[in-house]
Amino acid sequence: MAKILDGKAVSQRVKNALKDETEKFVEKYGIKPGLAVVIVGDDPASRVYVNSKKKACAEIGYYSEEHALPESTTEGELLSLVEKLNGDEKIHGILVQLPLPKHINEEKIINAINPKKDVDAFHPVNVGKIMIGNFDFLPCTPAGVMELINEAGIDLTGKNCVVVGRSNIVGKPQAMLLLHKNATVTICHSKTKNIKEITKNADVLVAAVGRAQMFDGDYIKDGAVVIDVGMNRLENKKLVGDVDFESAAKKASCITPVPGGVGPMTIAMLMKNTLTAAKNAVLGK
Numbered sequence: 648m649a650k651i652l653d654g655k656a657v658s659q660r661v662k663n664a665l666k667d668e669t670e671k672f673v674e675k676y677g678i679k680p681g682l683a684v685v686i687v688g689d690d691p692a693s694r695v696y697v698n699s700k701k702k703a704c705a706e707i708g709y710y711s712e713e714h715a716l717p718e719s720t721t722e723g724e725l726l727s728l729v730e731k732l733n734g735d736e737k738i739h740g741i742l743v744q745l746p747l748p749k750h751i752n753e754e755k756i757i758n759a760i761n762p763k764k765d766v767d768a769f770h771p772v773n774v775g776k777i778m779i780g781n782f783d784f785l786p787c788t789p790a791g792v793m794e795l796i797n798e799a800g801i802d803l804t805g806k807n808c809v810v811v812g813r814s815n816i817v818g819k820p821q822a823m824l825l826l827h828k829n830a831t832v833t834i835c836h837s838k839t840k841n842i843k844e845i846t847k848n849a850d851v852l853v854a855a856v857g858r859a860q861m862f863d864g865d866y867i868k869d870g871a872v873v874i875d876v877g878m879n880r881l882e883n884k885k886l887v888g889d890v891d892f893e894s895a896a897k898k899a900s901c902i903t904p905v906p907g908g909v910g911p912m913t914i915a916m917l918m919k920n921t922l923t924a925a926k927n928a929v930l931g932k
């Protein structure tokens with residue numbers, strides 16, 4: 648049976664370390680790292696994630712603000728709020744919860760966030776920095792995946808890593824971070840032919856397609872590391888990933904569960920980025 652990569656436990660360790668660092672930061676500079684979380688509309692999943700972010704801020708000792716706006720908010724109104732937060736000294740990190748309602752252009756909103764406060768690392772300036780390998784922030788989910796792999800003591804050098812999914816939030820940056828660790832990386836997507844043939848050769852598989860339990864044991868190489876980024880709610884309300892856990896765990900050497908795998912790491916990495924943003928602000932970086 649595979650070793651379970653416990654995101655809940657690892658994220659708690661990360662948050663504990665951040666709490667200690669934050670105490671020292673507050674003592675030295677007399678200010679708290681500040682995060683503004685913006686949510687538009689009432690998507691129930693987004694509400695859960697925003698609540699988790701606020702809870703983590705309180706746990707670590709950050710200042711946090713929630714800006715909950717109605718579904719009817721216009722793009723202009725949201726841009727004005729982002730502009731206000733860009734100029735607010737108490738706020739070091741700005742996070743606009745995605746997805747946004749259809750009538751708001753996500754790209755426009757992301758581009759309006761000051762890159763220094765872009766704790767999601769979605770702004771083109773930060774995306775470019777990640778590409779070069781000289782970055783301030785990493786996007787939270789891919790960074791969380793890397794932390795889990797690192798915690799498990801897995802060396803990625805020369806490993807055949809397959810990322811399934813090519814979103815700007817997960818798939819693309821994930822591939823880049825694996826590449827930075829000297830892995831040989833393949834990205835698969837909806838138009839890829841014979842996905843199974845490709846994943847069956849993966850030493851590390853990162854599944855990020857948003858299709859419930861798509862990857863069963865037939866997709867997995869013996870001894871592979873299987874990372875499940877999927878978050879799918881079944882009709883019976885059960886939360887499952889993109890990986891068929893029971894079946895895949897019989898083949899894998901290490902595997903992340905859903906819930907309790909990558910999800911909690913996403914929040915921990917956001918907290919790490921927020922402290923980085925605050926440190927950079929006090930150092931005038």
Ligand SMILES: Nc1nc2c(c(=O)[nH]1)N[C@@H](CN(C=O)c1ccc(C(=O)N[C@@H](CCC(=O)O)C(=O)O)cc1)CN2
Nearest residue numbers: 695696743744745746767787788906907908910911913
């Ligand atoms: N602005 C952003 N929007 C979104 C991001 C993001 O990184 N930035 N990522 C996702 C959602 N997300 C964070 O916002 C997120 C997803 C899942 C979890 C999590 O802890 N999941 C739990 C289960 C929670 C549940 O019961 O529903 C787990 O896996 O154990 C945290 C954050 C999209 N939007």
